[in-house]
Amino acid sequence: MPEGPELHLASLYVNKTCEGVVFSGPVRKSEVSKCSDVPFTCEAYRITATSRGKEVKLTLTPLKSDESKQRAKAGQAVQPMDIVFRFGMSGFFRLTREDELPKHAHLRFYSNEKPCRVLSFVDARRFGSWQHNGTWQAGRGPCIMFEYESFRENVMSHLSDRAFDRPICEVLLNQKYFNGIGNYLRAEILFRLNIPPFLPARAVLENLESEDSCENQKPVKNEISDTKKASARTKKSGVKEETADLLRLCHTVPLEVVNLGGKGYDPEKADYSGFEAWLRCYYVDGMTSIRDHNGRTMWFKGDAGPMAPKDSKSPKAKKRAKKEDDHDYTDKKKASRSRRESTTKKKVKQERMTKTPKKAKDTRLKETGSKRKKTEKASDVNTPQPETRSNTRTRKSSAAETIAGPKRRNVRGTR
DNA sequence: CGTCCACGTCTAC
DNA sequence: TAGACCTGGACGG
Numbered sequence: 288m289p290e291g292p293e294l295h296l297a298s299l300y301v302n303k304t305c306e307g308v309v310f311s312g313p314v315r316k317s318e319v320s321k322c323s324d325v326p327f328t329c330e331a332y333r334i335t336a337t338s339r340g341k342e343v344k345l346t347l348t349p350l351k352s353d354e355s356k357q358r359a360k361a362g363q364a365v366q367p368m369d370i371v372f373r374f375g376m377s378g379f380f381r382l383t384r385e386d387e388l389p390k391h392a393h394l395r396f397y398s399n400e401k402p403c404r405v406l407s408f409v410d411a412r413r414f415g416s417w418q419h420n421g422t423w424q425a426g427r428g429p430c431i432m433f434e435y436e437s438f439r440e441n442v443m444s445h446l447s448d449r450a451f452d453r454p455i456c457e458v459l460l461n462q463k464y465f466n467g468i469g470n471y472l473r474a475e476i477l478f479r480l481n482i483p484p485f486l487p488a489r490a491v492l493e494n495l496e497s498e499d500s501c502e503n504q505k506p507v508k509n510e511i512s513d514t515k516k517a518s519a520r521t522k523k524s525g526v527k528e529e530t531a532d533l534l535r536l537c538h539t540v541p542l543e544v545v546n547l548g549g550k551g552y553d554p555e556k557a558d559y560s561g562f563e564a565w566l567r568c569y570y571v572d573g574m575t576s577i578r579d580h581n582g583r584t585m586w587f588k589g590d591a592g593p594m595a596p597k598d599s600k601s602p603k604a605k606k607r608a609k610k611e612d613d614h615d616y617t618d619k620k621k622a623s624r625s626r627r628e629s630t631t632k633k634k635v636k637q638e639r640m641t642k643t644p645k646k647a648k649d650t651r652l653k654e655t656g657s658k659r660k661k662t663e664k665a666s667d668v669n670t671p672q673p674e675t676r677s678n679t680r681t682r683k684s685s686a687a688e689t690i691a692g693p694k695r696r697n698v699r700g701t702r
Numbered sequence: 703c704g705t706c707c708a709c710g711t712c713t714a715c
Numbered sequence: 716t717a718g719a720c721c722t723g724g725a726c727g728g
Contacts, residue, residue: 289709289710290709290710293709321720341709341710341711373710373711374709374710375709375710375711375720375721376708376709376710376711376721376722377708377709377710377721377722377723378709391722410721411721411722411723412708412710412720412721412722412723413720413721413722414710414711414712414720414721415710415711416711460710462710462711469709469710470708470709470710471709472709551709552709553709554708554709554724555724569709580716581716581717582716582717583710584707584708
């Protein structure tokens, strides 16, 4: 879930699903999580959420009652508490019944309902984190989506910062200036403007206005617009996109994802196809990809630009699958695209660009030998898990999803 | 089975 | 500027 739009969608999800829900008791943490315990307990409290860039803040608000003194005495919270979350690569929130806790539910808030429900912070890879009594992380810039003017000002007034010595695609991941932009957004944004990703950032930015020249057109807003959208579609890349500059697209492109109304980037979910169809560049068949200086895959089309890594390594063009898992709240199915499929063309390109494909940082360790670490893993959730898939793993690729499942994607040049 | 890859930070040499 | 931190899906043998 984790770029600006997904974080914001997560906050909307919490506000929507937890509206009117009364939570009760202590906040509970999984055994495996290394994040701090959250010292909050209360007979009755509510949960609301806000987002800023790549962070979400939950506010736990105790309900009023006459006996606040007694409560305070009993160690119960009286004051609200804020908890600030970062999602890492895999974090999200989910409200479920207590007997259906998701795997990797590392922080949990229990309702006082009859069949109890639980709001969980779920994070398979555990790169996410939280901080109680937290504030927005110092050093992160204004939100690209909801603090647009100050975001823009913050960039334009700091162009002398050495941070802008780097290629534009790498600077776009600098959260001090682009709080909310992540790997798919940088690709989509640069693609819209046809900007070679490895142009020097300062050169790309220095001629932009400090104030948005498109000011009149106002932010994209959460307009669940009516019917005019259809026509706007047809003449896409009309005025708007052509006059919009890079900084403005850092604002509008993420808001497009919010307005898609799904979950954003989340291949596991049923409504991923809407997001997938929205992507024009990232992971799209026919586009080029190389690794930037930090080992992150940059997707683009055409010229890479002068600051491209010399020995440039292009990652293997892998395919991606969406699995049909349907336990979703909104089941709006769509025909799944088959856009990232054939790799034939890319292979040729790879041959040219690839020297020694460096391994993903992510995985390098395992392979370089270091044997298995000690940690005999405790169950992720301290709730007993029905350990259905023990070591007798069956390849499950054939059941459930054959109908419209992954097979589709592999359609090669059948055109 | 093993390898590669993934929406992101962090901190240590 | 490398690693470290993690799990799991897709794919290849």
